[in-house]
Amino acid sequence: MKIVMLGGPGAGKGTQAKIIAEEYKIPHISTGDIFRANIKEGTELGMKAKSFMDQGLLVPDELVVDLVADRLTWEDAKAGFVLDGFPRTIPQAEALTKALADMGTGLDYAIDIEVPDQTIIDRMGGRRACVSCGATYHIVNIPPKTEGKCDKCGSDLILRDDDKAETVKKRLDVYHEQTQPLIDYYKAQDLLKEVDGTVAMAEVFNAIAAILGA
Numbered sequence: 001m002k003i004v005m006l007g008g009p010g011a012g013k014g015t016q017a018k019i020i021a022e023e024y025k026i027p028h029i030s031t032g033d034i035f036r037a038n039i040k041e042g043t044e045l046g047m048k049a050k051s052f053m054d055q056g057l058l059v060p061d062e063l064v065v066d067l068v069a070d071r072l073t074w075e076d077a078k079a080g081f082v083l084d085g086f087p088r089t090i091p092q093a094e095a096l097t098k099a100l101a102d103m104g105t106g107l108d109y110a111i112d113i114e115v116p117d118q119t120i121i122d123r124m125g126g127r128r129a130c131v132s133c134g135a136t137y138h139i140v141n142i143p144p145k146t147e148g149k150c151d152k153c154g155s156d157l158i159l160r161d162d163d164k165a166e167t168v169k170k171r172l173d174v175y176h177e178q179t180q181p182l183i184d185y186y187k188a189q190d191l192l193k194e195v196d197g198t199v200a201m202a203e204v205f206n207a208i209a210a211i212l213g214a
């Protein structure tokens with residue numbers, strides 16, 4: 001099963017991609033998580049990416065395309081994968097189509113999680129992420145068992161730098177301008193499936209599972 005998750009910032013791509021990965025035993029590949037891990041380790045890629053991410057801008061295509069194309073050649077991705085946060089521009093989508101075609105394969109689904117901008121703004125301020133394992137919570141919708149601590153590993157939970165209100169607005173603008181065109185791109189290839197992302201997490205997953213089949 002080869003899947004791409006689409007949707008605005010905070011639509012729930014990461015939340016759903018993690019469940020899909022577990023249920024279908026395929027790797028969850030999040031370019032945002034890869035960049036955040038690089039920032040934490042202080043790599044050159046991380047430093048370059050951070051300057052764009054903190055402003056709510058996209059990291060340039062050339063810093064992300066090869067990274068993903070390489071990741072897709074790993075053994076664990078042969079049977080399938082769920083890509084979260086990539087592609088985000090038409091050139092990235094074209095590069096992905098080509099990389100998969102070169103490997104003799106192609107995508108099965110592009111799942112768009114639809115959430116209005118105002119809901120996104122409300123959600124982001126409440127999101128907390130684990131500094132160690134990347135697990136995400138929401139102070140109201142999905143609270144951790146102990147305030148400020150990760151259920152899975154006990155580490156501290158933080159507000160992402162790019163989840164500050166001003167940056168969220170910028171990320172939404174960038175999404176509408178550069179990423180939303182992918183909806184038509186995948187519609188034209190008959191790969192697009194849309195789900196309502198405003199309902200509870202489990203209901204969103206049920207809608208996705210109905211698309212993917214058991």
Ligand code: AP5
Nearest residue numbers: 009010011012013014015031032053059085127138200201
């Ligand atoms: P990235 O990490 O991909 O951020 P994003 O797309 O802005 O998406 P988020 O991770 O913020 O949201 P999400 O959809 O995963 O939502 P989540 O499940 O966490 O990218 C960050 C930055 O990296 C970009 O801005 C860019 O600079 C750079 N970048 C990354 N990839 C790139 C690329 N390919 N090209 C160029 N640049 C790139 O959910 C959000 C919150 O809502 C959580 O608190 C969650 O608990 C809660 N929630 C989830 N579902 C529900 C629900 N159904 N009901 C209520 N609450 C819910």
Ligand code: MG
Nearest residue numbers: 013014015032
């Ligand atoms: Mg995410």
Ligand code: ZN
Nearest residue numbers: 130133150153
């Ligand atoms: Zn954790």
